[in-house]
Amino acid sequence: MSPHLPEQCSHCSMYFDAxxxxxxxxxxxxxALNAQSSLVTIKRDEAVTEETxxxxxxxxxxxxxxxxxxxxxxxxxxxxxxxxxxxILDLRNSTRNQLGALIALNSVTxxxxxxxxxxxxIAENPQARMLAWANITDQTFRAINHAADLAKKQALEKLAxxxxxxxxxxxxxxxxxxxxxxxxxxxxxEYLGMQPETVSRCFKDLAGRGIIHVSDLSVIRILNxxxxxxxxxxxxxxxxxxxDVPSFNVLVADA
Amino acid sequence: MSPHLPEQCSHCSMYFDAxxxxxxxxxxxxxALNAQSSLVTIKRDEAVTEETxxxxxxxxxxxxxxxxxxxxxxxxxxxxxxxxxxxILDLRNSTRNQLGALIALNSVTxxxxxxxxxxxxIAENPQARMLAWANITDQTFRAINHAADLAKKQALEKLAxxxxxxxxxxxxxxxxxxxxxxxxxxxxxEYLGMQPETVSRCFKDLAGRGIIHVSDLSVIRILNxxxxxxxxxxxxxxxxxxxDVPSFNVLVADA
DNA sequence: CGGCAAGTTGAGCCAGGTCAACTCCGGTGG
DNA sequence: CCACCGGAGTTGACCTGGCTCAACTTGCCG
Numbered sequence: 001m002s003p004h005l006p007e008q009c010s011h012c013s014m015y016f017d018a019x020x021x022x023x024x025x026x027x028x029x030x031x032a033l034n035a036q037s038s039l040v041t042i043k044r045d046e047a048v049t050e051e052t053x054x055x056x057x058x059x060x061x062x063x064x065x066x067x068x069x070x071x072x073x074x075x076x077x078x079x080x081x082x083x084x085x086x087x088i089l090d091l092r093n094s095t096r097n098q099l100g101a102l103i104a105l106n107s108v109t110x111x112x113x114x115x116x117x118x119x120x121x122i123a124e125n126p127q128a129r130m131l132a133w134a135n136i137t138d139q140t141f142r143a144i145n146h147a148a149d150l151a152k153k154q155a156l157e158k159l160a161x162x163x164x165x166x167x168x169x170x171x172x173x174x175x176x177x178x179x180x181x182x183x184x185x186x187x188x189x190e191y192l193g194m195q196p197e198t199v200s201r202c203f204k205d206l207a208g209r210g211i212i213h214v215s216d217l218s219v220i221r222i223l224n225x226x227x228x229x230x231x232x233x234x235x236x237x238x239x240x241x242x243x244d245v246p247s248f249n250v251l252v253a254d255a
Numbered sequence: 256m257s258p259h260l261p262e263q264c265s266h267c268s269m270y271f272d273a274x275x276x277x278x279x280x281x282x283x284x285x286x287a288l289n290a291q292s293s294l295v296t297i298k299r300d301e302a303v304t305e306e307t308x309x310x311x312x313x314x315x316x317x318x319x320x321x322x323x324x325x326x327x328x329x330x331x332x333x334x335x336x337x338x339x340x341x342x343i344l345d346l347r348n349s350t351r352n353q354l355g356a357l358i359a360l361n362s363v364t365x366x367x368x369x370x371x372x373x374x375x376x377i378a379e380n381p382q383a384r385m386l387a388w389a390n391i392t393d394q395t396f397r398a399i400n401h402a403a404d405l406a407k408k409q410a411l412e413k414l415a416x417x418x419x420x421x422x423x424x425x426x427x428x429x430x431x432x433x434x435x436x437x438x439x440x441x442x443x444x445e446y447l448g449m450q451p452e453t454v455s456r457c458f459k460d461l462a463g464r465g466i467i468h469v470s471d472l473s474v475i476r477i478l479n480x481x482x483x484x485x486x487x488x489x490x491x492x493x494x495x496x497x498x499d500v501p502s503f504n505v506l507v508a509d510a
Numbered sequence: 511c512g513g514c515a516a517g518t519t520g521a522g523c524c525a526g527g528t529c530a531a532c533t534c535c536g537g538t539g540g
Numbered sequence: 541c542c543a544c545c546g547g548a549g550t551t552g553a554c555c556t557g558g559c560t561c562a563a564c565t566t567g568c569c570g
Contacts, residue, residue, distance in 0.1 A: 072412075076407045077407075080402050123384070133345075133391075134348045137391060139395050147336065152325075154525075197527080217548090440518095453558060
């Protein structure tokens with residue numbers, strides 16, 4: 001490790017997680033990027049300022065959970081997306097799509113990058129380019145899946161899907177049946193497009209059926225993963241059907 | 256224009272639309288990309304084959320509307336995303352997120368690219384890189400906005416938002432109050448997470464209030480854009496539809 | 511012009527939203 | 541150490557937007 005490695009980077013998860021953008025940068029690139037960047041900590045319920053969005057339209061989540069919130073005229077609020085460690089956010093061409101407010105759901109460490117240096121790194125470092133590209137396409141698919149969840153699933157099914165989504169995005173060892181829920185119930189409700197009351201009832205329902213165990217508000221344990229998966233896949237049969245992935249019976253016509 | 260310009264590219268919207276990836280490629284790059292690529296036409300209700308997805312995980316929509324569909328166990332179907340001309344689809348790291356079926360909603364012309372040559376173009380051509388990046392981030396924000404629409408909006412509001420989404424994505428002259436709806440009512444319903452019956456009732460409602468005029472099933476005309484905007488922004492104030500105050504209520508980001 | 515898919519209209523019903531009351535818990539100060 | 545407070549979560553009772561089902565009309569293609 002180079003002695004020139006910036007201090008703030010040497011402690012950052014973006015640098016230590018092998019799957020992250022910064023981890024693929026050379027020390028020189030890291031120094032260059034860092035020289036034009038700055039870490040900032042945002043407390044819960046605080047927003048990323050307009051100024052930051054303008055001056056540093058490219059940023060990366062180092063830790064915590066950042067939400068993108070939409071507000072309707074009459075006060076209804078929605079968490080349209082949640083961003084977690086390693087996610088890159090490029091606001092440069094978000095002007096046409098009006099993007100909502102960026103609000104921290106817990107203490108967030110944000111690395112505000114220089115667009116110019118970021119672009120340079122993308123241009124010159126193929127590995128970094130691939131990782132950034134992968135992160136963005138991943139975010140796209142995640143958003144699309146989330147939209148699919150919201151479109152047709154019932155409350156219980158949405159909650160089941162959410163549990164799997166969180167488990168998949170968690171950095172910890174996969175396969176662990178303990179799932180850490182990093183946000184409040186009310187935020188969870190807003191993300192899933194439902195009311196806190198309904199979320200509460202659904203947790204109770206799943207626990208009552210012995211599918212999960214809710215120890216703490218922020219930790220649940222999956223007791224019956226296949227059953228949970230069936231619910232998240234929209235299987236409403238009482239005893240549940242088979243637990244394979246839904247098959248798409250479709251015509252097939254290119255090739 | 257080089258005499259070597261591939262025949263199929265010379266007629267393709269991806270090449271002629273200035274905002275598109277292929278338009279930024281040099282003739283040489285276009286020839287190289289084309290040598291490893293192939294156009295295919297998919298008829299309505301047909302799917303992009305598994306084989307294509309495997310062999311050509313990177314593709315671009317040249318014309319038509321392609322949908323990404325999710326199917327639940329009990330048959331509920333959702334259109335999670337719609338892809339239109341110019342959209343780039345990179346399936347290479349879609350394995351972790353199970354992506355649904357890619358199904359044409361009308362006649363789709365798809366350009367199946369070579370990942371290798373695509374990456375090379377991205378690496379060497381800054382303009383092409385920026386455009387590809389912009390397209391993907393755009394898709395991400397679109398998906399997020401769509402998720403926000405589905406989460407908390409009511410049927411009428413979702414339909415209003417959809418009308419604006421389609422108008423914004425349309426290549427034709429902006430500002431035109433005629434909006435062409437390129438998909439069937441039932442597909443629209445699946446995209447918005449509602450029933451065809453409800454879509455029908457909502458169109459009737461908007462027309463009845465004098466906000467839109469539905470001439471043909473596939474063409475509507477916006478008669479009162481501010482009112483439509485208010486509805487899409489969730490303004491439920493008393494006469495949410497009348498021509499009273501022509502306020503320029505853009506969606507509030509924060510505050 | 512016949513046949514079928516797509517879309518519309520109407521009547522009834524239920525999942526989940528709404529509202530209000532209550533519990534739980536962590537922090538604060540006397 | 542305990543009383544108090546406020547925000548978060550839970551529970552119960554009620555209500556409604558939009559789903560469901562079924563019948564009907566319209567539009568499209570051969």
